[in-house]
Amino acid sequence: MKHIRVGIVGFGTVGRATADIIAHHSALIEKRSGVKLTVTAVCRRQAINPADAPPGARITTGWKELLTSDDVDVIVETMGGVDHSLQLLRGALEHGKPVVTANKKLLAEHGDELFALAVARNLPIGFEASVAGGIPILRVIQESTAGDRLRALHGILNGTSNYILTQMESRGIDFDQALSEAQKAGYAEADPTFDIDGQDARDKLCILARMAFGGHLDVARIPTYGIRDVRAVDIRSAQRLDRTIRLVASAEQTGSGLDVSVRPWLVSRRSMLAKVEDVNNAVFLVGDRLGTQMFYGRGAGGDATGAAVVSDLVEIARDLAAGRLSAKNVVGFLDSRALEIAPEPKPAGWYLRLTVHDQRGIIARVADTLAREGMNIDSVQQEPHSPKERLSLFFTVEPVSEPKVRSAIEKINAFEFMVEPVLLLRIE
Amino acid sequence: MKHIRVGIVGFGTVGRATADIIAHHSALIEKRSGVKLTVTAVCRRQAINPADAPPGARITTGWKELLTSDDVDVIVETMGGVDHSLQLLRGALEHGKPVVTANKKLLAEHGDELFALAVARNLPIGFEASVAGGIPILRVIQESTAGDRLRALHGILNGTSNYILTQMESRGIDFDQALSEAQKAGYAEADPTFDIDGQDARDKLCILARMAFGGHLDVARIPTYGIRDVRAVDIRSAQRLDRTIRLVASAEQTGSGLDVSVRPWLVSRRSMLAKVEDVNNAVFLVGDRLGTQMFYGRGAGGDATGAAVVSDLVEIARDLAAGRLSAKNVVGFLDSRALEIAPEPKPAGWYLRLTVHDQRGIIARVADTLAREGMNIDSVQQEPHSPKERLSLFFTVEPVSEPKVRSAIEKINAFEFMVEPVLLLRIE
Numbered sequence: 142m143k144h145i146r147v148g149i150v151g152f153g154t155v156g157r158a159t160a161d162i163i164a165h166h167s168a169l170i171e172k173r174s175g176v177k178l179t180v181t182a183v184c185r186r187q188a189i190n191p192a193d194a195p196p197g198a199r200i201t202t203g204w205k206e207l208l209t210s211d212d213v214d215v216i217v218e219t220m221g222g223v224d225h226s227l228q229l230l231r232g233a234l235e236h237g238k239p240v241v242t243a244n245k246k247l248l249a250e251h252g253d254e255l256f257a258l259a260v261a262r263n264l265p266i267g268f269e270a271s272v273a274g275g276i277p278i279l280r281v282i283q284e285s286t287a288g289d290r291l292r293a294l295h296g297i298l299n300g301t302s303n304y305i306l307t308q309m310e311s312r313g314i315d316f317d318q319a320l321s322e323a324q325k326a327g328y329a330e331a332d333p334t335f336d337i338d339g340q341d342a343r344d345k346l347c348i349l350a351r352m353a354f355g356g357h358l359d360v361a362r363i364p365t366y367g368i369r370d371v372r373a374v375d376i377r378s379a380q381r382l383d384r385t386i387r388l389v390a391s392a393e394q395t396g397s398g399l400d401v402s403v404r405p406w407l408v409s410r411r412s413m414l415a416k417v418e419d420v421n422n423a424v425f426l427v428g429d430r431l432g433t434q435m436f437y438g439r440g441a442g443g444d445a446t447g448a449a450v451v452s453d454l455v456e457i458a459r460d461l462a463a464g465r466l467s468a469k470n471v472v473g474f475l476d477s478r479a480l481e482i483a484p485e486p487k488p489a490g491w492y493l494r495l496t497v498h499d500q501r502g503i504i505a506r507v508a509d510t511l512a513r514e515g516m517n518i519d520s521v522q523q524e525p526h527s528p529k530e531r532l533s534l535f536f537t538v539e540p541v542s543e544p545k546v547r548s549a550i551e552k553i554n555a556f557e558f559m560v561e562p563v564l565l566l567r568i569e
Numbered sequence: 570m571k572h573i574r575v576g577i578v579g580f581g582t583v584g585r586a587t588a589d590i591i592a593h594h595s596a597l598i599e600k601r602s603g604v605k606l607t608v609t610a611v612c613r614r615q616a617i618n619p620a621d622a623p624p625g626a627r628i629t630t631g632w633k634e635l636l637t638s639d640d641v642d643v644i645v646e647t648m649g650g651v652d653h654s655l656q657l658l659r660g661a662l663e664h665g666k667p668v669v670t671a672n673k674k675l676l677a678e679h680g681d682e683l684f685a686l687a688v689a690r691n692l693p694i695g696f697e698a699s700v701a702g703g704i705p706i707l708r709v710i711q712e713s714t715a716g717d718r719l720r721a722l723h724g725i726l727n728g729t730s731n732y733i734l735t736q737m738e739s740r741g742i743d744f745d746q747a748l749s750e751a752q753k754a755g756y757a758e759a760d761p762t763f764d765i766d767g768q769d770a771r772d773k774l775c776i777l778a779r780m781a782f783g784g785h786l787d788v789a790r791i792p793t794y795g796i797r798d799v800r801a802v803d804i805r806s807a808q809r810l811d812r813t814i815r816l817v818a819s820a821e822q823t824g825s826g827l828d829v830s831v832r833p834w835l836v837s838r839r840s841m842l843a844k845v846e847d848v849n850n851a852v853f854l855v856g857d858r859l860g861t862q863m864f865y866g867r868g869a870g871g872d873a874t875g876a877a878v879v880s881d882l883v884e885i886a887r888d889l890a891a892g893r894l895s896a897k898n899v900v901g902f903l904d905s906r907a908l909e910i911a912p913e914p915k916p917a918g919w920y921l922r923l924t925v926h927d928q929r930g931i932i933a934r935v936a937d938t939l940a941r942e943g944m945n946i947d948s949v950q951q952e953p954h955s956p957k958e959r960l961s962l963f964f965t966v967e968p969v970s971e972p973k974v975r976s977a978i979e980k981i982n983a984f985e986f987m988v989e990p991v992l993l994l995r996i997e
Contacts (some may be wrong), residue, residue, distance in 0.1 A: 162716055162858060172783075172904075173714055269712075275710045275859040284705045286601055288590055288879030306981070355600075413844050413865070418648040430590060431703040434866035442859040451716030465893060476600075 143175070143462030146180040147454060148213035150183040150204045150229055151220025152189055155243055155270070159197040159217055159454075166451070175177075176458040178451075181212045204229050204382040208236045218242040219449060227251050230266070234258045238441055239466060241453045243268035243446050249344035252351070256471040263467055265460070267453025272345040273298060273422040275445030276438040277452065282352045282426065283470065295391035298345040299438040300420030300440040301329045301336035302368050302388040306376075306405075307418045311384050315373045316510045326422055328473065338367035339388065339403040346390035346403060348474075349424070356395060357475030358401075362482055368403040370564050374524050375494055378535045379407050379543075382428035382524060385415050386566065393427075398483035407492045488540035490519065490568035496535070496560040499529040503558055507536065517540050531560055537568060563564040570888030571603070573894060573950060575882060576610040576641035578632045578657055579648025583671050583698070586875030587645055587882075588623040590906065594879070604886040606879075609640045613648075632657050637665045643885055645878060646670040655679050658694070662686045667894060669695035669881045671874050677772035677788040680779070684903050687896040693888070695881025698895055700773040701850040703873030703881065704866040710780045710854065710946065711898060717856035719781045723819035726773040727870040728763035728848030729757045730796050730816040734804075734833075735846045738813050742757050743801045756848055766795035767831040769815065774818035774831060777852070777901075783904035786829075790910055794832040798992050806963045807835050809950060812841050814994065821855075826911035835965075836997040841865075845861055898991045916968035918996035923964070923981065923987045929956040931986055935964065942977040944969050959988055965996060 147163065149156045160180045163170070172175050180195040184204045194200050199212075205226070207213050208361070218226050218240060224422050226247045233240045235258070245422045248255070248271055259266045269279050273296070285291060297303050308319040320337065323329035347360040368388050379385050384407045392401040408414045413435055417423040422440025427433050439445035460466050495511060497503055504521060511518055517539040524533035538546065550563045575591065588608045591598070599605050608623040612632045622628050622951060625639075626836045632653070635641050642646035644661045646654050646668060654675045663686070670676070676683065678701055687694045697707050701724070725731050729751060748765065751757035763769050775788040794818050808811050820829040836842045841857040841863055845851040849937045850868025865896045888894050925931055932949060939946055945967040946962050951960035966974065978991045 158858075166716065166718065169718060274719075275713075275856075276862060277709055278711055281705055284708055284880045284884075285703075285876075287598065287883035288594065288876040289703075289799065290594065290597060390669065413841065413845075416839075416841050416844060428703075428876070430586075430872040432867045432873065434704060434864070436862070436864050439860045440863035444861065448713075448716040448856070448858040452712045455715035456712075463893065465891065469887075550646075 143458070144177045144179065145458040145461055146179055146181040146212055146214045147217060148184065148207040148210070148215070149180055149217045149219065150207065151185045151218060151539040152185040153219065154443035155446045155450065156183070156217070156219040157193070158443030159219065159450045162290065162447050162451045163194055170461050171458050174455045174459050176455065176462050178454060182210065202339050205232070208232045208238065212224065212390055214238065216240045217299055217452060217454070218244060219450070222552060223247050223250060227384060231258065231335060234262050234264050237262065237264065239265045239267070239457045239461070241270070243270035243450060245341070245344040246278065249347040252348070252474055253357065256468070256474050258343050259468040259471055260475060265457055265468055265470060266410070267450070267457055267465060268348070269453050270449035272348050273424055274440040274442065275424060275448050276424065276440070277449070278349065278424050278435050278436055279352055279470070281436060282349065285426060285428055285431060286353065289430040291426055291428045293391070293393035293427040294349055294353050294425060295389055295420055296424035297387055297414065297417050298390045298424070298440065299339070299342040299388055300422060301333065302342070303417065304328045304420045305337065306368060306371070306386055306388065309371070309373060309376050313373060316347045316369070316371060337369050339365040340389060342390045342403045346392060346401070348478065350392040350399065350401060351474045353426070354392070354480055356426055356478045356480040357479040358399070359510050364402040364404070368405050371405055374533045375564065375566070378494065378522055378533070382407070382520065383410055384408060387414050387417070389414065393487070395483050395487060397485060398481035400483045400486040401484070405566045406569050407566050412569065414569070486543050488542050490540050490564040491538050491546045492568055493536045493538070493550065494564040495534040497532050497534060497558045499532045500558055503534065507534070507553055510552050511536065511538060511549055514522065514545055516545065518548060547560070571886070572605045572607065573886040574609040574640055574642045575645060576608055576612065576635040576643070577608055577645045577647065578612045578635065579646060580611050580613040581647065583874045583878065584611070584645070584647035585621070586871030587878045588645065590875050590879045591797070592623055598883055602883045602887050604883065604890050606882060606886055610635055610638065613934045622635055627745055634658070636666065642666065642889060643882060643886055644668045645882070646672060646799035647878070649668035649768065651675050651678060657825065662690050662692050665690065665692065666934065667693045667695070667885045667889070669698070669878050669885065671878060673699040673769070673772040673776060674712045677775040678904055680776070681785065684896070684899040687899055688903060691895055693885055693894060693896055695878070695885055696776070697881050698874045698877035700776050701852055702866065702868040702870065703876050704850060704852065704864050704868070705877070706777065706852050707898070709864060710777065713854060713856055713859060714781065717858040719854055719856045720856040721819070721821035722777055722781050722853060723817055724852035725815055725845050725850050726770040726852070726868065727764050727816060728850060729761065731845065732756045732848045733765065734796060734816065735797070736798070737801060737804050741801060744799060745799070765797050767793040770816060772820045774820060774829065776826065778820040778829060778908065779902045781854070782820070782827065783909040784906045786827070786908040792830040792832070792868045796833050799833055802961045803992065803994070804963070805948055806922065806952065806956070810834060810835070811838050811947065813838050815842050815845070817842065820864055821915070823911050823915060826909035826912060828914040830913045830914070833994045835994050835997050840997065842997070911926050914971050916970050917983055918968050919966050919974045920994040920996055921964045921966070922992040923962045925960050925962060925986045926988055927960045928986055931962065934984065935962070935981055936941065938980050939964065939966060939977055942973055944973065944977060
């Protein structure tokens with residue numbers, strides 16, 4: 142029986158859940174994997190109540206000493222942020238210690254450097270917890286790509302946005318109310334930007350796409366739109382079309398490159414995407430041989446993320462015990478070719494919501510503009526009972542490429558009757 | 570670069586797809602895993618057209634020589650059946666060769682012996698392809714159980730039955746027509762018993778439950794009911810209740826043991842189970858920490874199953890190349906404790922369809938019988954426009970345990986107006 146000692150840096154929700162799972166499942170882990178995990182050190186900048194720390198673990202406030210300390214075999218990073226985490230992971234690998242992290246932002250931005258270092262040192266970085274919480278999607282992708290070529294992936298990767306959208310849908314409330322309730326319920330942070338504007342989903346998508354398709358992808362170049370401008374009227378309008386709205390991260394290999402984006406989609410209420418409710422996540426993979434697969438589960442929360450951290454720890458512990466640590470899990474990520482973003486993404490159907498000051502001839506002028514840009518209108522709706530000075534009009538158009546629809550929107554936004562810019566959603 | 574040579578025994582749909590994937594994805598596999606796979610031998614009792622065999626592979630009709638031949642490092646068993654497969658796997662392991670199989674029947678019935686032999690020889694048996702085709706559910710369970718305790722699992726594990734049920738649902742056709750069309754489409758075998766009577770799902774459930782909960786489970790003791798008696802009237806009746814019918818394999822740990830069965834369920838049309846259509850499979854896992862997870866994809870077919878075989882081959886090839894073969898993946902299966910089947914399963918709601926020769930007072934007598942057995946009726950329906958001598962009546966009852974509802978059914982079946990026995994479906 143090999144005994145593997147874990148140091149946890151950052152003792153918030155995920156760090157605490159990780160320690161808790163190790164404490165409570167230790168016997169099960171031993172039985173299943175033949176290794177004994179113990180948390181021997183916990184590091185947090187603020188003071189920790191010793192009663193909250195894992196039994197027998199020492200408490201420190203500086204993570205640097207863990208890099209060289211004799212009683213820590215593996216380091217778990219759950220402090221978040223980028224600067225300190227980057228230094229920590231770099232330091233750990235340089236000192237020969239495997240690391241596990243849930244930090245998607247760090248990996249989306251500095252994955253190249255960190256994974257290259259891991260390969261150079263032949264050490265693993267466990268990062269299953271960085272995407273889709275407890276869903277073992279990175280392992281699934283690794284396995285899938287062993288016997289198949291993946292063509293596309295898409296999914297709901299941000300629990301906060303999904304919670305807000307499903308609350309808006311089920312209770313007819315507006316975005317601001319749903320957000321403030323999500324904050325009270327602990328599902329959204331005080332500054333929710335990162336979640337609701339799509340960056341969190343974008344970082345996760347970047348990691349998934351690199352694992353699935355192999356190659357470098359610049360996270361900052363992924364077109365990213367959030368749900369901040371989605372209103373109750375959009376949910377109602379979607380419902381009249383037998384649809385609902387989801388924030389979807391998608392990446393597809395096309396002849397001209399990767400068609401990749403994070404944006405709200407209008408999806409059929411009968412689709413599996415629509416069935417993903419509250420803070421849950423789902424990832425769809427499409428492979429040549431495997432067809433479409435879908436993986437669903439809790440996308441966030443200490444327990445699910447902690448369980449993913451522990452699954453990485455167990456794998457590392459097994460390999461450590463067998464004396465065969467390696468950086469095997471970062472192969473796709475480090476593929477040297479670049480994943481080029483397609484200059485002209487695939488045509489899609491689009492939903493446009495116009496907020497206008499009502500006057501005669503609006504629909505005719507909008508329809509004319511859309512026609513001149515080569516678009517066919519699929520449906521037109523007007524929100525019932527809305528005030529003349531702030532009327533919502535909804536158009537759906539048949540599939541065209543995004544530059545075309547954006548060019549039409551630019552012209553529409555210039556009309557004198559427009560109260561605010563057009564909201565554009567992609568139709569599934 | 571290590572070169573791993575594969576011998577395939579049984580060259581039907583799955584064997585051929587496996588060879589085809591290895592031939593076409595060889596470069597990708599090399600890049601991703603650092604090993605080169607080649608099929609060097611193919612064995613089939615009937616003659617193979619040399620043009621159909623993998624390039625460079627020799628063709629044999631007897632599998633025994635593969636056990637000792639120098640040009641085969643790993644053996645893939647895709648011939649099906651139990652007798653020869655058992656001998657083949659036993660022989661391969663005894664001769665020090667790892668094996669990969671898609672044969673759930675073999676593993677459900679002889680898993681104890683084969684996995685014990687694998688452990689004794691420290692050799693892997695790859696069996697990802699034996700359950701749920703391309704969905705990597707066994708690996709997911711292994712990972713999940715590393716950091717969490719699983720409480721329950723259920724799923725749609727038989728693609729043939731699911732295809733028949735969804736055809737009945739979408740086109741309003743009866744069971745016999747759906748079955749015969751499934752046979753024509755290649756989704757059902759000439760003798761469909763194994764699929765439509767639930768044994769195939771039962772064998773897969775046995776493997777899943779043993780992996781998830783750890784311990785011995787006698788496959789023959791799993792209560793198993795198929796879909797042979799489900800009729801178009803049941804689908805219509807389910808639709809009136811906003812439900813549909815799915816063949817569900819389920820296992821749940823309860824205080825008194827494992828509540829396990831394969832049987833048709835009435836599920837909400839809005840549920841994810843209802844969204845699983847055609848030959849697709851889905852598995853739901855419920856863990857203490859991870860909550861509910863769902864994994865969905867193609868459950869059968871050469872490509873999906875072949876891809877699962879290849880994913881096992883790649884893992885074995887990697888370990889073989891690194892000189893670290895082991896039987897690590899059979900830990901749960903070999904847990905020595907027995908998974909006791911709960912004597913009194915959890916209460917559930919039930920759907921009863923009675924086919925009667927109409928006369929006065931039937932509903933009153935049935936209702937009286939149900940009441941005497943301590944059941945509360947939830948709904949009663951009568952199929953419209955049905956002939957008096959063969960009238961369908963539907964009852965749904967509030968949750969009670971199965972023995973209670975079976976005792977009531979026994980009494981109802983004895984009534985003189987019954988044309989055939991009651992059909993009993995569980996309500997989700």
